[in-house]
Amino acid sequence: MTLYFFNFSISNPVTMDKALVIIPTYNEVENIKKIVQMTLKHKAFDILVVDDSSPDGTADLVFDLIKTHPNRLYLEQRERKDGLGKAYIHGFKWALEKKYEFVFEMDADLSHHPNELPTMLDYLKSEYSMVIGSRYINGINVVNWPLSRILLSYLASLYVRWTTFMPIKDPTAGFVGYTREVLEQLDFNKIKFVGYAFQIEMKFKIWNKGLKYKEHPIVFTNRELGVSKMNGEIIWEALSAVLILRIKSILNQIW
Ligand SMILES: Nc1nc2c(ncn2[C@@H]2O[C@H](COP(=O)(O)OP(=O)(O)O)[C@@H](O)[C@H]2O)c(=O)[nH]1
């Protein structure tokens, strides 16, 4: 008697249910190894680093790390420093093309703890389209930030809420997860803003669509190594962006 064995294998190298964490970098050579290792401990997550040709050699270090973590760590390099928002949009397009189901934004500087990722992923796997790692759920959960930075961030969150009526308590948060479906609904060519304003714009558009989101409380810790890329231009963009978003939503032109 002859027995026939059929071998069904899935040819797509990316597991369909896997999540991707996008980490944008500009001069994060002191932080990138640690954040990659802490994140990849969680087996459900791959990482895409989007580096804007950091002069400090961040990308070279990522290349080395890829040798130790093949098929879990990826790198996209862009020609020049072009802002956080554009780096994320590059990453979102990459994630959709590679068929990831869940996509996260996370900073490289260890301000966002990767141990929060599994809980945040569970929210996306239940009923939520977006999960926000939020500093302002129960008071102000920020460690080692100078008072000026806390005030700026907290007052910005109040300004956004009062101007747009969006009830999200941490609208500038940069630790955020999205389902694939929600990213597919966004027209990336219409995302206008680059810095903090990019974070506000993403949340505003998703809230404006009536999609369900969850604010998950986190503790935000200031970076110990490297320097912040925050500057006056980013603050000014955020201030004006909020007014523009509000006016456009009144005129029903948000999309
Ligand atoms: N690719 C890319 N990453 C950026 C850019 N600006 C900031 N980042 C990264 O975005 C994250 C947040 O920036 P950071 O300077 O820590 O901002 P802060 O936490 O608001 O002070 C970090 O991982 C930065 O390296 C940029 O223009 N391009």
Ligand SMILES: [Mg+2]
């Ligand atoms: Mg930071």
